[in-house]
Amino acid sequence: MRYKIKITKEAKPLFEVVIENNDHSTREDILALVLDRFPTAEGFEREVLFSDDEVRYLKSTPTGIEVLASQPIYRPTNN
Secondary structure (H helix, E strand, C coil), X not given: CEEEEEEEECCEEEEEEEEECXXXXXXXXXXXXXXXXXXXXXXXXXEEEEECCEEEXXXXXXXXXXXXXXXXXXXECCC
């Protein structure tokens, strides 16, 4: 599972944070840390998205199938 957090202020995009970590507790700790650093009380807008699925681009070869690329499919959370 992955998270993507989009941080904006005054309708201006500042940056995005992507959390790619297979350890559930560490992933949740990192998410909490990012959200604590950019509180809505200080005017930050935060959009939290998560991905538990992805699109994979494959190549079939005589020796098997190769993954050329993968692209996460992000959906909004309720954070």
